[in-house]
Amino acid sequence: MVTMTADGSVKSKYNAARKKSQWKTIWLRFKKNKLALAGLIVFALMAIxxxxxxxxxxxxxxxxxxxxxxxxxxxxxxxxxGTDQYGRDYFTRVIYGGRISMFVGIATVAVSLTFGGLIGATAAYYGGRVDNVLMRLMDVLMAIPSTLLAITIISALGSSMFNMIVAMGVSQIARMARIVRSAVMSVKGQEYIEACRACGTSDARIIMRHILPNAMGPVLVQVTQTVARSVITVASLSFVGLGVSEPTPEWGSMLSFAKTQMRYYPYLSLFPGFAVVMSVMSLTLAGDGLRDAMDPRLRN
Incomplete structure (x- = not known):
């Protein structure tokens, strides 16, 4: 028993060192992608x-x-x-509007990752009928366009920031579940997972402690893409009047008003529009760079 414990400790330290080395390699490869690094820096500056x-x-x-x-x-x-139709400082409103968009985007990821991750990990780990039933339900959810589903939920629940987070989170659950399922499927057959089962470790602990942490690579890529999509969706919902209401600033609602004033006051649409484009583009570039850096085919 002592030998097994010692061997397990050595193997655990080896796996931890190997994992650290892999993430270091990924970061070094990511830094070589100048567009991806620029995207990460731009989004970090915007977030700060x-x-x-x-x-x-x-x-x-x-x-x-x-x-x-x-x-x-x-x-x-x-x-x-400049100033808007009420003489309010437009710079301040654009900055605070970004806070709403980023907060909703991150909250959307939290909702979709929590429920989608649980569904995907459960389906992949147990397989068989459980996998079939859960994935067919996700297929039904994915058959509905995410923006249309979000609009439907908000129309039913009412327009508010909380309802917008719920609606957008639900609309992204199926996509996140599929990504997590695929990542878990590639990990669950590893020897250390079989060893955990042989030692009597509970399924919940195996999934949460051993499988999910080692399947986070593809999930992180999906997270960046989900935040980018969420920024666009938040702006779209506010643009059609289903997002946050005045006087709370939000890029989409600012663009909604500015569309009627573009001929006379083009700056009203220029600044919030540029903010949406820069945030989405920077996240997309960072996500693409992370995906390329984690691609096993590119590893030496």
Missing amino acids: TVLSADLWLDYESGVLTMDIANAYQGPSAAHFF
Whole structure:
């Protein structure tokens, strides 16, 4: 028994060192992709900017306080992005609008990863009838376009940030479940999983402690893509009036109003539109770079 414990300890340390080496190799390969690295840096800077907004911007005066006398002022030293129809500082509203989009995107990932990951891991681990039933249910869910499903759920529950997170999370569960299932299927047949079963380790512990951590590679790629899709979906829902309502700023709702003023005040659509494009593009580039870095066919 002592020998088995010692061997297990040595093997555990070896696996940990090997895993650390693999992630180091992935990071080194990722850094060689200049577009992916640029995407990661841009998104990190955007995230830091919107998350630290309270430290250097005044939400009350920039977002809520109206100054009709200064409405539709173009970009200037006093107002970097100009002012909107109520004289509110457009720069402040764009920054705080990004906070809403990123928060909803990350919350959507949390919902879809929690439930989709559980469904996918359960289906892959048990296989057979359990796998067949769960995946057929996911097929039904995937048959409905994600944006249409989100619109349907929000229309039924009402327009609010919480309902938007629920709707978008549900719409991404099936896709996340399939990614997790595929990743778990590639791991569950490994020798150390069989050893855990032989030692009487519970199924829940095997899945949570040994399988999922070693199947996170493809899932991380899917996470970046899900956040990017969520930013677009949030903007789309707000654009059609199903997202957050005034006076809370959000890129989609800002674009919705700006579309009627593009001829006279093009800056109203330029800045929030550019923010959407940059956030989605940076996440997409980072996700593509991560996928390439983790591709086994590229490993030496």
